[in-house]
Amino acid sequence: MPPRSDRTKAAILRAARERFAANGYERTTIRAVAADANIDPSMVIRYFATKEGLFDAALTIDLRLPDLTAVPVVELPGTLVRLFLERWESDPSGDTLLVLLRSAVTNDRAAERVRAIFTRQVAPTLVAALGPQVVPRAALVASQLLGLALTRYLLRLPPVTQMTADEIAETLAPALAATLGLAEA
Amino acid sequence: MPPRSDRTKAAILRAARERFAANGYERTTIRAVAADANIDPSMVIRYFATKEGLFDAALTIDLRLPDLTAVPVVELPGTLVRLFLERWESDPSGDTLLVLLRSAVTNDRAAERVRAIFTRQVAPTLVAALGPQVVPRAALVASQLLGLALTRYLLRLPPVTQMTADEIAETLAPALAATLGLAEA
DNA sequence: TCGGCATGCCAACAGCTGTTGGCCAACGTC
DNA sequence: GACGTTGGCCAACAGCTGTTGGCATGCCGA
Numbered sequence: 001m002p003p004r005s006d007r008t009k010a011a012i013l014r015a016a017r018e019r020f021a022a023n024g025y026e027r028t029t030i031r032a033v034a035a036d037a038n039i040d041p042s043m044v045i046r047y048f049a050t051k052e053g054l055f056d057a058a059l060t061i062d063l064r065l066p067d068l069t070a071v072p073v074v075e076l077p078g079t080l081v082r083l084f085l086e087r088w089e090s091d092p093s094g095d096t097l098l099v100l101l102r103s104a105v106t107n108d109r110a111a112e113r114v115r116a117i118f119t120r121q122v123a124p125t126l127v128a129a130l131g132p133q134v135v136p137r138a139a140l141v142a143s144q145l146l147g148l149a150l151t152r153y154l155l156r157l158p159p160v161t162q163m164t165a166d167e168i169a170e171t172l173a174p175a176l177a178a179t180l181g182l183a184e185a
Numbered sequence: 186m187p188p189r190s191d192r193t194k195a196a197i198l199r200a201a202r203e204r205f206a207a208n209g210y211e212r213t214t215i216r217a218v219a220a221d222a223n224i225d226p227s228m229v230i231r232y233f234a235t236k237e238g239l240f241d242a243a244l245t246i247d248l249r250l251p252d253l254t255a256v257p258v259v260e261l262p263g264t265l266v267r268l269f270l271e272r273w274e275s276d277p278s279g280d281t282l283l284v285l286l287r288s289a290v291t292n293d294r295a296a297e298r299v300r301a302i303f304t305r306q307v308a309p310t311l312v313a314a315l316g317p318q319v320v321p322r323a324a325l326v327a328s329q330l331l332g333l334a335l336t337r338y339l340l341r342l343p344p345v346t347q348m349t350a351d352e353i354a355e356t357l358a359p360a361l362a363a364t365l366g367l368a369e370a
Numbered sequence: 371t372c373g374g375c376a377t378g379c380c381a382a383c384a385g386c387t388g389t390t391g392g393c394c395a396a397c398g399t400c
Numbered sequence: 401g402a403c404g405t406t407g408g409c410c411a412a413c414a415g416c417t418g419t420t421g422g423c424a425t426g427c428c429g430a
Contacts, residue, residue, distance in 0.1 A: 004397085005407060024291040026211035030388065040409050045389060104340055105290045106209035111340045118342055139336070139344030140356055146340075147332015151324070155289055155296045155331075157303055159324030171325055171364060178359035189427080190377065215418065225379050230419060376427075386417070397406075 009047050011037040016058045021095035025055060025103045025110070052109070059100050059113060063087065063121050068129040076129065077176035081169040084145045088153060089165065101149060118142055130180065140179050148172070194232050196222040201243045206280035210240060210288045210295070237294070244285050244298060248272065248306050253314040261314065262361035266354040269330045273338060274350065286334060303327055315365065325364050333357070 015036035019028040030051055034041040048054040071079050088097055103110035118139070126138040148168070151157040160168075200221035204213040215236055219226040233239040256264050273282055288295035303324065311323040333353070336342040345353075 008407080024211070026209070027291065029386085031386090039407095041388085042390080042410085043408065046407090051388065102290055105287055105335070106212065114340050115342055136344045136348060136352075137356060139342055140333075140353070140360075142342065143332040143336035143345055144329045144360070145332070146335055147328040147330070148325075150290070150331055150335055151328035155299050157300055157324055157327065159321045160328055163321060167321075168325070171322060171366075174363035175325075175329070175360040178363045179356060181356075193377080214416085216416090226418085227380085227420075228378065231377090236418065372430085374427105374429090376425105378423105378425080380423080381421095383420075384418100387415080388413105389415105390411105390413075392410090392412105394409080395407090397404105399403085399405100400401100 005047070008037070008039060008043065012039065012044055012047065012054070013058055016054050017095055017099055020055065020058055020103060021098040025107050030054070055103070055107075055109070059096055059103070059110065061096055061100060061113070061117060063117065065121055065125045068125055071129070073130070073182060077180065077182070078169055078173040080141070080176060081145070081148075081172050082165070084148070085165045085168065088149055097149070098153060101146070102154065134180065137180050141176055144172070144176065144179065190232070193222070193224060193228065197224070197229055197232065197239070198243055201239050202280055202284055205240065205243055205288060206283040210292050215239070240288070240292075240294070244281055244288070244295065246281055246285060246298070246302060248302065250306055250310045253310055256314070258315075258367060262365065262367070263354055263358040265326070265361060266330070266333075266357050267350070269333070270350045270353065273334055282334070283338060286331070287339065319365065322365050326361055329357070329361065329364065 012033060015033045016028070019033050019036065030044050031041050033054070034044050037044075044054060048057055065083070068076065068079070091097060100110060100113060104114045105111075122142055123135055123138050126134055126141070148160070151160045163171075197218060200218045201213070204218050204221065215229050216226050218239070219229050222229075229239060233242055250268070253261065253264070276282060285295060285298060289299045290296075307327055308320055308323055311319055311326070333345070336345045337353075348356075
């Protein structure tokens with residue numbers, strides 16, 4: 001049977017993710033997380049040893065990218081954008097992606113996580129679909145998609161926030177196709 | 186004649202920009218800035234009233250975008266990328282852009298600055314060159330370029346950092362053309 | 371030459387931070 | 401039913417933070 005403390009740990013993690021997502025690493029205080037989880041600050045330390053430990057535990061991410069080899073190459077760019085926006089807008093694991101991006105800009109530990117996600121999840125998926133020479137172009141695709149997340153969810157740049165996911169996908173798909181070097185049909 | 190304090194103020198601003206760029210807003214302490222500038226922490230408060238005041242003063246930005254109406258439309262996307270990378274890699278006013286982007290992710294005041302730079306500097310320049318209907322597409326261009334800065338200078342994603350500015354410009358130019366809806370020649 | 375103002379430093383404040391150790395109650399096992 | 405173990409809280413610590421007020425020193429105008 002699972003230890004009784006699991007519920008508390010989960011509550012702490014949930015609160016931590018929310019706080020980290022809303023305020024970033026530095027402005028998130030253990031006291032605030034503890035208050036959100038209705039427990040004592042010392043419990044956070046007991047379970048996660050340190051603030052950095054809590055942070056590490058809070059941003060375990062698996063993009064669960066599907067196999068893209070079945071997707072026709074022409075439809076690939078559009079699929080990528082839609083997949084990306086979907087992960088961000090209906091995230092099952094809370095605001096984990098938001099946490100990660102927000103923190104990665106000031107915290108090198110988080111930045112390393114982002115790099116790892118690219119090399120271990122994004123790049124392999126694209127390589128499987130398009131071949132190994134695509135890696136540099138895949139990195140630029142990642143940069144374009146991260147830029148989208150940046151302007152839409154973090155900076156909230158009005159024209160970008162006002163567009164629907166579909167409008168964005170339609171406009172951006174040809175751009176990603178160009179970046180990947182896919183000739184038009 | 187300029188007051189004697191101008192040198193001190195300038196030293197404070199220089200130190201502040203470096204610190205803000207390296208560590209972001211929260212992790213930058215007035216004491217550290219003062220130490221870098223070889224003066225007392227209280228002087229910073231005297232001249233800039235508050236930490237936020239110092240921050241505001243530290244990120245006054247003018248992109249000085251040239252008039253792009255003279256540039257042939259085919260060359261416009263490449264010109265944009267090159268201009269952007271040049272601003273970042275040989276910035277006359279220090280690491281101001283780095284400060285801004287790094288802080289804008291966690292600090293809403295800084296984010297507002299970024300939005301203002303888009304609406305008051307970037308958007309008008311592109312509207313002048315391509316017409317008013319281009320605004321939403323221009324925002325997506327901005328998002329792609331900011332994504333480039335994000336991955337190259339902040340997250341330091343290896344494939345992106347390893348490419349030369351020219352390689353990036355060549356690969357990304359068709360993508361921007363597609364985003365802007367410019368038909369190929 | 372003298373007075374006032376600008377420039378600078380020192381010392382201290384109040385508040386918040388992450389973290390620690392000790393204490394109490396509830397639980398499961400023998 | 402006693403007992404060790406687990407889950408939890410309380411109080412306090414040491415350190416750092418932004419900010420303030422007072423005091424010295426130099427400069428400049430009269």
